[in-house]
Amino acid sequence: xxxxxxxxxxxxxxxxVINAVIGRLLPRRVSEVIACLGVVGAxxxxxxxxxxxxxxxxxxxxxxxxxxxxxxAAFDVYYDPLAAVMILMVTFVSSxxxxxxxxxxxxxxxxxxxxxxxxxxxxxxxxxxxxxxxxFVYLGWEGVGFCSYALIGFWYTNLDYALxxxxxxxxxxxxxxxxxxxxxxxxxxxxxxxxxYINAHATTLSVTMATVFGLLxxxxxxxxxxxxxxxxxxxxxxxxxxxxxxxxxxxxMVTAGAYLLMRLFPVIHLSHMAxxxxxxxxxxxxxxxxxxxxxxxxxxxxxxYSTISQVGYMILGVxxxxxxxxxxxxxxxxxxxxxxxxxxxxxxxxxDEEHNIFKMGNLRRLLPHVYYPFLIGCLSxxxxxxxxxxLSKDRVLExxxxxxxxxxxxxxxxxxxxxxxxxxxxxxxxxxxxxxxPDGRTADEIKPIPRLMTxxxxxxxxxxxxxxxxxxxxxxxxxxxxxFLAAVPGARVDLGAPAAVSWGLGLGDAALVLVVLTLTxxxxxxxxxxxWGSLNETLFTAFYLDWLYLNLIARPYxxxxxxxxxxxxxxxxxxxxxxxxxxxxxxxxxxxLWTNGKLSTYLxxxxxxxxxxxxxxxxxxxx
Numbered sequence: 088x089x090x091x092x093x094x095x096x097x098x099x100x101x102x103x104v105i106n107a108v109i110g111r112l113l114p115r116r117v118s119e120v121i122a123c124l125g126v127v128g129a130x131x132x133x134x135x136x137x138x139x140x141x142x143x144x145x146x147x148x149x150x151x152x153x154x155x156x157x158x159x160a161a162f163d164v165y166y167d168p169l170a171a172v173m174i175l176m177v178t179f180v181s182s183x184x185x186x187x188x189x190x191x192x193x194x195x196x197x198x199x200x201x202x203x204x205x206x207x208x209x210x211x212x213x214x215x216x217x218x219x220x221x222x223f224v225y226l227g228w229e230g231v232g233f234c235s236y237a238l239i240g241f242w243y244t245n246l247d248y249a250l251x252x253x254x255x256x257x258x259x260x261x262x263x264x265x266x267x268x269x270x271x272x273x274x275x276x277x278x279x280x281x282x283x284y285i286n287a288h289a290t291t292l293s294v295t296m297a298t299v300f301g302l303l304x305x306x307x308x309x310x311x312x313x314x315x316x317x318x319x320x321x322x323x324x325x326x327x328x329x330x331x332x333x334x335x336x337x338x339x340m341v342t343a344g345a346y347l348l349m350r351l352f353p354v355i356h357l358s359h360m361a362x363x364x365x366x367x368x369x370x371x372x373x374x375x376x377x378x379x380x381x382x383x384x385x386x387x388x389x390x391x392y393s394t395i396s397q398v399g400y401m402i403l404g405v406x407x408x409x410x411x412x413x414x415x416x417x418x419x420x421x422x423x424x425x426x427x428x429x430x431x432x433x434x435x436x437x438x439d440e441e442h443n444i445f446k447m448g449n450l451r452r453l454l455p456h457v458y459y460p461f462l463i464g465c466l467s468x469x470x471x472x473x474x475x476x477x478l479s480k481d482r483v484l485e486x487x488x489x490x491x492x493x494x495x496x497x498x499x500x501x502x503x504x505x506x507x508x509x510x511x512x513x514x515x516x517x518x519x520x521x522x523x524x525p526d527g528r529t530a531d532e533i534k535p536i537p538r539l540m541t542x543x544x545x546x547x548x549x550x551x552x553x554x555x556x557x558x559x560x561x562x563x564x565x566x567x568x569x570x571f572l573a574a575v576p577g578a579r580v581d582l583g584a585p586a587a588v589s590w591g592l593g594l595g596d597a598a599l600v601l602v603v604l605t606l607t608x609x610x611x612x613x614x615x616x617x618x619w620g621s622l623n624e625t626l627f628t629a630f631y632l633d634w635l636y637l638n639l640i641a642r643p644y645x646x647x648x649x650x651x652x653x654x655x656x657x658x659x660x661x662x663x664x665x666x667x668x669x670x671x672x673x674x675x676x677x678x679x680l681w682t683n684g685k686l687s688t689y690l691x692x693x694x695x696x697x698x699x700x701x702x703x704x705x706x707x708x709x710x
Contacts (some may be wrong), residue, residue, distance in 0.1 A: 088140060089147045092164055095132035095174070096213055099125045103206035110199035122202035123185045126209050130178035133171075141171035144574060146219055146283055153222075165219035165283050169414065169575045172568075173216040173346060176418055180338040180425050181209045183543050187429055188330040190537035191436070195328075201241060205334065208234035212339040216346065221270050221280040224347075228266065228311070231340045232259050238335075239327040251326035258320040262310015262344075269303040272296075282350060286576050289353040300354050301361025305368065308344030312398045315372045319633045321395055325387040329432030332387060336394045337425035342417050345401040349410040352577040356408065363494065366406025366487065370498035370505075373399035375630070377508035381515070382619055382626035385442045386431050389516045392629070393468060394424060396505055400483045403502055407495060409486035411569045411578050415558050416479035418568075422554055423467035423476055426547035429540070430461040434520065436536050438528065445614050447520040448527020456541040458521055460548035465517045467551040469510040469604065472597035475554035480506060482558070482582070485592050489584045506596070510603045515611045522612055560589065 102125025110118045144167040153160040164170075185205060192198050211230025218224045233256075240252020270280070276292065277285050292300070308314065313321035321341070325332055335341055348355060348365065355361050376396035383389045397420045404413025437454055438447060451458045467476035484506070487499040558568035569580045582589075610618070619626055628634065 088136060088145060088166070089149070091132050091136045091139070092147060092166060092217065093149050095129050095136065095178075096210065096217070098128035098132065099206045099210040099213065101125060103203045103210060106199050106203040106206065110203060115198060118199055118202060119189045122206050123182070123189065125206050126178060126185045127182045129209065129213065130175075130182045133174045133178045136166070137171050137175055140166075142168055142571065142574070144168075144283075146281075152220075160220050160222045160280060162223060163219045163281075164217040165281075166217065167575055168572050169349065170217050172414075172418070172571070174213055176421050177209065177212055177216060177338050180421055180547075181212075181334060183546060184330050184334050184338070184425065184429070187333075187432070187540055187543040188328075190539040191330050191432055192328065193537065197241075201238075201328070204234050204237045204241075205331070208238065208334060208339055212343065215343050219282050221273060221282065221285075224282070225266065225270060228263065228343065228347075231311075231343060232256065232263065235259070235324070235335055235340050238331040239324045241327050241331065245326075248326040251320075251323040255320040255324050258317050259310045262307045262317055265303040266307035266347075269300060269307065272300065272303070286351065286353040289357060292354065292357060294358055297354060297357035298360045300351075301358050302364060304348060304351060304355065305361070305365050308348050308402065309368070310344070311347075312341050312344030312402070313395050314344070314368055314399060314402060315375055316632070318372065318376065318395050318629070319636060322388050322391045322629070325385065325391055329387065329428060329435060332391070333425045333428035333432075336390070336428060337421045341394055341398055342401070342421065345398055345405065345413060345417060348402070348405045349414055352405065352410050355405070356577055359492075362406050362408065363492070364406075366403050366490075366495065366498050369399040369402030369404075369406055370487075370501040371399075372396065373403065373505035374501050374508070377505040377512065378626055379629035380512040381508065382623050383512075384445055384616065384627075386434065386444050386447075386516060386520065387428070387442060389444070389512060390424065390427050390431060393509065393512070394420075396509065397424070397468070399505070400480055400502065403487060403498065404483040407483070407486040407490050407498075409482070409579050409582060411558075411572055411580075412479065412482035412486050412582075414572070415568055416476075416483055418557065419467065419475040419479040419551070419554050422547055423464045423551040426460060426464040426544060426551050427468065429547070430457050430464060430544055433457045433536055433540050433544070434461075436540075437533050439532070439534055444516055444519045445616050448522065448524045448614070450528065451521040452523060453528060453530060453533050456538075457544065460541075460544035461521070462517065463548040463552050465513050469513045470506055470596070470600055471604070472600065473555060474552060475557070476551070477597070477600070478555040478558065478560065481593050481596055482560070484596065485584055485589060486579075486582055488592060489582060489588065503596070507599060507603050510600055511607050514604060514607045518608060518611045519614050524613065526614075560593070 102122050105121055106118055144165075146163065146165055148161050148163040151159060151161050188201070188205065192201055195201065208231060211227045211234060214227030214230065215224055218227060236252045236256035239255050240249045243249040243252070273285060274280060276296065277288060279285065289297075309317045324335060355365065373396045376392045376399065380389050380392035380396065383392060397416070400416050401413040401420070404410060404416060434447065434450065434454065434457060435442060437457075441447065467474045470477040470480045484499060484502055487495050487502060556564070556567075559565050566580055569578065572578045573580050617623060625631070
């Protein structure tokens with residue numbers, strides 16, 4: 088197993104390194120094949136490892152990394168059922184995205200850099216998913232941060248795209264600071280960076296320290312998973328190529344924050360306060376992002392705000408004490424969100440790089456190969472009854488509803504309202520882009536797209552439609568995923584809710600989703616860009632959060648920095664040094680008058696010097 092998992096990590100790393108070093112010397116097709124094989128090979132290794140021992144918990148050491156005195160840190164992995172399922176999902180979805188990218192980037196001349204970063208992105212996420220040492224996790228954590236920066240700003244000659252990459256990098260670094268602090272505290276209290284050791288000895292922590300750890304890790308997750316208040320980077324991250332958006336949102340970076348909380352759940356679970364704050368953050372973020380998505384006109388930004396909202400459900404599941412439900416939704420989301428982004432890539436290229444959904448229309452007839460899988464993705468995102476997205480979201484909502492603390496009923500209500508709004512914004516986008524209308528697209532306005540791009544959609548569509556089977560709440564294979572994860576510390580197989588509550592919540596959710604879907608059809612079967620009236624700008628700007636950051640933080644900081652630069656540095660410190668230097672210059676000029684080359688001047692100076700020395704000696708002797 089050690090060899091298999093080592094090769095699994097080596098495949099995407101080797102693909103990225105080969106393309107970085109000699110990719111430009113190779114034919115284009117060879118470079119693309121190397122990149123794709125790097126990730127497909129990792130998927131094969133993940134599948135083999137799963138078959139050999141996906142249900143086991145193994146600590147495997149590759150080699151020592153740092154060894155100083157009694158301290159040591161190794162490149163090691165903690166392979167348990169949670170990691171086993173996670174790496175299967177990451178490698179499978181990433182493999183499809185890489186293959187799709189071959190067709191999507193067919194006209195881009197900078198393909199070597201693209202595939203190099205894409206491979207390194209997958210490698211970094213696999214490190215996060217597998218690593219046992221938190222130092223190793225942090226390496227992967229920073230790796231996905233760098234790769235996201237490089238890929239979001241991939242077309243860096245466009246200033247807006249370059250700024251979007253920088254924005255993502257800075258905001259996620261803000262979250263990373265608290266992860267670094269948590270690492271130091273973990274070592275102080277446990278004298279170890281091992282996830283397995285920390286989880287096993289978590290009960291030795293006081294409630295206060297568990298709260299501190301929970302809040303530090305939550306802030307780190309807010310940065311990577313774009314939760315309030317650190318959400319503003321993700322909508323701008325749509326500047327990168329569409330397959331990058333699919334990779335960031337579905338398989339790698341955005342899910343990393345939620346996964347970290349699940350990985351360290353035994354620590355977080357010790358503090359009711361930390362759990363409460365985590366649940367509240369997830370619930371409020373789901374509603375905030377759902378409202379923001381209602382008014383977006385860019386198809387990718389609708390999906391971006393939807394990701395912020397859906398990751399909120401994962402965070403809410405952790406905060407409600409059921410990380411299994413959160414992880415189930417993470418898996419469902421990875422399938423339907425990668426499907427929707429790749430489908431959006433097909434639409435954008437077919438519409439000649441048009442992103443505005445109100446400039447589309449008639450695509451059901453013009454792009455039938457995209458229409459049907461995209462519809463499945465929308466149904467899953469909107470939690471259509473009995474599809475995977477419905478079952479995973481329903482479990483999170485049920486875990487929140489049955490929590491004994493009264494405030495969790497409010498969190499449930501907020502998240503449930505967000506679920507209904509998800510139906511509205513999802514099918515507002517779908518009906519506007521795909522249904523027939525007189526001012527919509529015509530056949531001669533549709534550019535041909537490679538068949539490979541549409542073929543790739545179908546495996547994801549099948550999984551998005553059927554992944555509810557992973558954890559059906561009833562039947563002979565009920566709670567299959569939960570039972571598989573039962574050995575993971577803190578996992579709950581069954582929520583323990585009365586049957587009447589479970590069925591009542593499920594049937595009520597399903598009925599309301601169908602009602603809202605029907606109403607959405609009648610409201611948005613014709614384009615309504617100004618439907619929200621005076622609220623449109625507020626929703627479009629996501630409640631002016633970017634504006635608030637700019638005017639309350641960025642610009643005051645810029646003005647304060649300008650004061651430090653001009654008044655303190657330039658006019659104070661620099662001017663002081665320059666004046667001092669000027670004084671020495673004048674003094675040296677005066678001294679230079681003595682060195683004029685005349686013997687009489689030198690003798691006079693010698694006489695004056697001797698007189699001064701004798702005067703000092705006589706005065707000293709006298710006193």
